[in-house]
Amino acid sequence: MAREAGVSIKTVSRVLNREAGVHEHTRAQVLAVVERLKYRPKLSARSLAGARSFLIGLLYYDPSAAFVGAAQKGAVVRCREAGYHLVVESIEDHAPDIDAQVDRMVSALRPDGMILTPPLCDNPRVLKALTERGTPVVLISPGEHDAGLMTVRMDDVGAAEEVTRLLIRLGHERIAFIRGPADQAASALRQHGFERAMKAQGLPIDPALVCPGDFTFASGARAARDLLALRERPTAVFASNDDMALGVMAEALRLGLGVPADLSIAGFDDSPGAALVYPPLTTVRQPLEEMARLAVDLLITPGEQEPESADRVMAHRLVVRGSTATRSRGATRAQGAANAMPQP
């Protein structure tokens, strides 16, 4: 106890919790002793006695690893600053007892709030389990921002439009689009942005150039295989996430096509790999770190004066790199290139 060393009793608590109404002299004295004794209040005791646990949970479903990594980075830093700790939990999106799993976790841990990443933020059972226990929740990039839940997201539609407009500006007209999985909210939003930009520029949307995908490298490669086998090939591909874009690139290079000479490729996310391939990938930088940072803020906001709901939209950024270029003359008709030798 810092009490003996100091002079006061649980004024220490007041000082450490930065409560108002402590004499400056006393405060300084207490702080000095705390420093000398390296006294740190125990989280479990504070948590048990008080209303807060100083724990924030980050709930994710693994596959979207790069996405989670970036979000975690932002959340961890903000938690540190605020004297909180970040607890990470992974959970299978399709587990039959997913609500029980969530409930078990939350009721034992009693975090002051939970941050949900896609696709969990669109899972009604997870949401229900959480709200039933009264746990504050922030959804990152959810599909629908309903139920008065707090959400933080970016403008997927607008960003997809920007990517598409970039390709059009580079002279591309036959632009393929690779979709994300149907159960992920971002998929529809990004496709919408693509279509809107195409229509706005008066370009037709060829159904043969809109391929299914599931945000994996393999699905991108598969889509590329189909697209590049078409009689009239696209000159540009907009994959709605980076992993798929990398799949397209790998497949194109494997077939001996030049990127971006014969095919421009754009992705979405600015995942770690995007800058590590050759040519580096044109993509959209999701402000994931900032989003997670804000999510923590919304959860630990001292007063409860914060409206139980909020919908913050963070700024994204188009990152133009080497995988996109102006359409080369007659590229559309250069069917033979697929069989060309990769080396002279």
Next chain:
Amino acid sequence: MAREAGVSIKTVSRVLNREAGVHEHTRAQVLAVVERLKYRPKLSARSLAGARSFLIGLLYYDPSAAFVGAAQKGAVVRCREAGYHLVVESIEDHAPDIDAQVDRMVSALRPDGMILTPPLCDNPRVLKALTERGTPVVLISPGEHDAGLMTVRMDDVGAAEEVTRLLIRLGHERIAFIRGPADQAASALRQHGFERAMKAQGLPIDPALVCPGDFTFASGARAARDLLALRERPTAVFASNDDMALGVMAEALRLGLGVPADLSIAGFDDSPGAALVYPPLTTVRQPLEEMARLAVDLLITPGEQEPESADRVMAHRLVVRGSTATRSRGATRAQGAANAMPQP
């Protein structure tokens, strides 16, 4: 309280903690009520009263993101299974007050153990701060396994030898090696493995072919720029991690060289990006998930009968992919290729 519903009092505690000496009948009854009331003991109360916090900390320094991601995956899963929770904390390896930061974190959280990843596991100040507080620690792939600390690692030397032998077997003789940063233990180990394999096969180690690097993409690209400008170029490059290998690949492709036709490239780690590039990267799969899983096990082992020290070596695997191939005839002398057109 499940007490009213059941019949007993804090026998509930015994049942929930799986202590021996409870009548089968009572146990079943308690369990039933627990299930019905969805009763979950509060972590903070258990932690305050008992000796365990059910919290495991994962301490990392960000840059090694892929490494951390894999380790975290394994740790999170094992924690769940065991009813523990994983708290993640990032910390700057070169912060002047790093020990104070660690101390602050640990003394508030009181985790039952901490898992340290490189390079933190080789930071004496971090180690000292932790052991002073009496926090059990497991080091993942540390440089020196001293001080009776528990360690989990792989055979870096052996794995690097395997990679080198693979390249030699493919007919390569002029093999370049790109080192990791000096303060990271794995750097020296991997270089040692490379040199040992070269010597074992009676191949000379040309100092001009051993380049500095710091485990980043940029340093790999830089090394490649130097290597490919040599009069007598290497026909294969062994970069001691994947990020650098990807840098080498990007630079080689940029110069119009064929990979693996003109240059074979191998990495180390099997990071997420390794399989997403074209050609996919030959590398070594670090058993990070299993290592982290075991680290958690060592930390939560119920009895204290576990020796305070342990040094477990996990099996790795050489992953041969498309970036390595047999040396093409006369590749060493094909200096002109760098200026060749990438496309016919």
Next chain:
DNA sequence: CTGAAAGCGCTTACAG
């Protein structure tokens, strides 16, 4: 501005 009491919800010895 500061202190004494009660209590958060469990586990740890200790009795029966």
Next chain:
DNA sequence: CTGAAAGCGCTTACAG
């Protein structure tokens, strides 16, 4: 095999 008591180390009202 099971219970009653004490206490873990803080915070929350409540007095002064």
